[in-house]
Amino acid sequence: MIRVLLADDEPLIRAGVRAVLAADPEIEVVAEAGDGHEAVAQALAHRPHVVLLDIRMPRMDGLDAAAELRRTVPDSAVLMLTTFSEDAHITRALGDGAAGFLLKTGDPRELLAAVRAVADGAAYLSPKVAHRVIAELGGGRLARGAAARRKVAELTPRERDVLALLGAGLSNAEIGRRLHLVEATVKAHVSSILTRLEARNRVQAAVLAHEADLL
Structure with missing residues (x-):
């Protein structure tokens, strides 16, 4: 059972999100909060x-x-609920430990997929959010893409394969099945990738994968 804490200051939003999560028998909302302190x-x-x-x-x-x-x-994995009007805040959250970003206006099925992904240790970027995050990271988008490709080029071919799947939101177990690797080997590759890319977490690595056009 995936235990979820739901934090939003709008009761109607909480009720809607809770109703979507209740549709999955393997997800349980164990608590709710109306502000960050709570x-x-x-x-x-x-x-x-x-x-x-x-x-x-x-x-x-x-x-x-x-x-x-x-x-x-x-x-506890953190999944941020955002709107397009809050793009500027998303880049800050990349360094604050968030495991994923999800649009409030997105498909309910995406919410369930995101919760499952981050609970399983994967990063999750809503495709629309991913593109906005990359655009928000600065005016030198071409330069950032070139820098990302240079960093990725320093990885081994297997590490690039792992990074591409990580960027697509797959968990370690899913990457292992896709590449026919045991999960411990995938974890070792992910650790090496984060170190070599100087990424603080899987979300930052996923953004680099997007910037380098690996997906």
């Missing part, structure tokens, strides 16, 4: 597998909450 407190109390965080919340916003959760409850 989200951190509930995460400490319930130790969920996944924390769904709205970016804009009172007292402590989702970005600050994500950073605090990374420090205090590192085993």
